[in-house]
Amino acid sequence: ITWGKVVSMFAVATGLAVDCVRQGRPATVHVLVDSLGQLVRRYLVPWLKRRGGWTEITKCVIKRDVASEHHWLSSTVETLKYFLTTVYVYVMKEQ
Numbered sequence: 001i002t003w004g005k006v007v008s009m010f011a012v013a014t015g016l017a018v019d020c021v022r023q024g025r026p027a028t029v030h031v032l033v034d035s036l037g038q039l040v041r042r043y044l045v046p047w048l049k050r051r052g053g054w055t056e057i058t059k060c061v062i063k064r065d066v067a068s069e070h071h072w073l074s075s076t077v078e079t080l081k082y083f084l085t086t087v088y089v090y091v092m093k094e095q
Contacts, residue, residue: 001047003057007076009036014083021086033087 013036020028048054
């Protein structure tokens with residue numbers, strides 16, 4: 001497991017969730033969230049504990065003075081935001 005793989009996993013899950021909703025298959029989002037949750041509980045949580053938690057991701061960030069570049073962490077945060085929004089919309093529809 002690497003930080004890049006963790007970020008990629010959430011990015012791919014977000015894209016899949018958005019596509020599911022756009023294609024009229026919101027029930028699939030529930031399966032996706034459950035599967036991702038199981039994966040996180042089984043593999044990611046122990047790895048995160050060994051690494052010192054989520055704050056360790058900051059050690060992967062290289063600070064640059066170039067203001068025009070869009071940092072990968074910003075993209076990751078945006079992607080996670082869309083994933084959580086999709087999950088929220090799906091859960092609210094179910095109620």
